[in-house]
Amino acid sequence: MYISISPQKSGGHYASSSADYVRYLEKENEHRLDEEKENFFNASHDDILPESVTKDIDGNTAKLKTSEARFYAITINPSARELANISTKDQLKDYTRELMKSYASCFNREIDGGAVQPSDIKYYAKLETQRYFKGTDWQVKENQPYASQILALKNQQRKIDRGEEQGSITKLQKQIDRLEQQAPHKINGLRISQGMAKPGNQSHIHIIVSRKDASNLYGLSPGSKYKASEVMMNGKLVKRGFDRDRFFASAEKIFDQKFQFQRNYVESYASRKLFLKQPKSYMQQLAKLPTAQKKLAFQILRQSGLRIPAIPTNQVQLAIKSFNQLRKGLKTAIKSSSIGY
Numbered sequence: 001m002y003i004s005i006s007p008q009k010s011g012g013h014y015a016s017s018s019a020d021y022v023r024y025l026e027k028e029n030e031h032r033l034d035e036e037k038e039n040f041f042n043a044s045h046d047d048i049l050p051e052s053v054t055k056d057i058d059g060n061t062a063k064l065k066t067s068e069a070r071f072y073a074i075t076i077n078p079s080a081r082e083l084a085n086i087s088t089k090d091q092l093k094d095y096t097r098e099l100m101k102s103y104a105s106c107f108n109r110e111i112d113g114g115a116v117q118p119s120d121i122k123y124y125a126k127l128e129t130q131r132y133f134k135g136t137d138w139q140v141k142e143n144q145p146y147a148s149q150i151l152a153l154k155n156q157q158r159k160i161d162r163g164e165e166q167g168s169i170t171k172l173q174k175q176i177d178r179l180e181q182q183a184p185h186k187i188n189g190l191r192i193s194q195g196m197a198k199p200g201n202q203s204h205i206h207i208i209v210s211r212k213d214a215s216n217l218y219g220l221s222p223g224s225k226y227k228a229s230e231v232m233m234n235g236k237l238v239k240r241g242f243d244r245d246r247f248f249a250s251a252e253k254i255f256d257q258k259f260q261f262q263r264n265y266v267e268s269y270a271s272r273k274l275f276l277k278q279p280k281s282y283m284q285q286l287a288k289l290p291t292a293q294k295k296l297a298f299q300i301l302r303q304s305g306l307r308i309p310a311i312p313t314n315q316v317q318l319a320i321k322s323f324n325q326l327r328k329g330l331k332t333a334i335k336s337s338s339i340g341y
Contacts, residue, residue: 138305
């Protein structure tokens with residue numbers, strides 16, 4: 001599970017309207033018939049039109065400064081293993097609704113003297129079914145040396161065709177074909193490149209959540225650097241903060257209970273936290289897993305792009321000899337949709 005929370009910006013400034021982001025989330029609907037379109041949903045309604053989303057989010061920004069985010073974007077990206085436990089799109093939507101209830105409970109704020117309730121959160125969510133390879137994806141990176149050579153050869157072909165150079169276009173094409181075959185990562189025989197659609201089930205959720213509560217009176221920022229604290233404002237003691245750790249941990253707990261998902265050690269939020277704070281302990285725990293779980297763990301890590309060296313059987317050797325080789329790769333793998341938050 002990979003979950004991100006970020007304030008939406010336009011260039012270097014916070015976006016003054018949600019219109020551009022809503023329009024971006026409509027990209028999959030552009031070539032669909034009306035009955036095939038995937039509309040927005042919230043805690044209580046489906047089939048909400050984009051115009052209504054923009055109007056409601058933009059109208060819920062009372063007293064916000066230009067230096068404050070109007071809304072936040074949350075993305076929920078289940079891994080392939082997690083998606084295999086989900087049968088329908090409605091199940092993923094129901095999971096999103098349950099997660100947003102937890103989102104409300106993670107605020108250290110009071111509204112009208114009580115804790116933040118799910119009904120205080122104004123949000124709209126959108127299910128998408130497609131993803132595309134980015135330049136930062138490990139498959140694209142490992143194909144890049146071949147892509148660069150192919151581009152240079154194609155440029156040379158064009159120069160020959162224009163009469164600017166001497167040479168054989170046919171021979172250059174044979175070199176291009178050979179490089180295409182040698183590229184390590186392909187889909188249906190085609191070299192993976194930036195912008196190519198990813199195969200398989202790529203369902204994920206985008207959420208637009210207002211910075212203000214549903215009454216448009218109280219600010220609710222998941223970007224707060226505080227988990228829980230109090231501050232004097234206008235002579236009153238005000239609670240503030242959002243517990244991201246609790247939110248991320250609850251995301252996997254809700255998922256596992258709802259879909260009876262057996263989460264492997266490397267897929268857990270707890271292991272990711274351990275890796276970031278005590279990487280050697282992370283690897284030692286990895287070495288102590290039962291054989292079947294350890295095998296699955298390394299399979300998951302490999303699928304996320306980690307190149308794992310020969311792992312010594314001795315646990316001390318694992319923690320010491322393999323540590324430096326794995327550390328860099330794990331930092332990348334931990335951010336992938338398979339095992340990160």
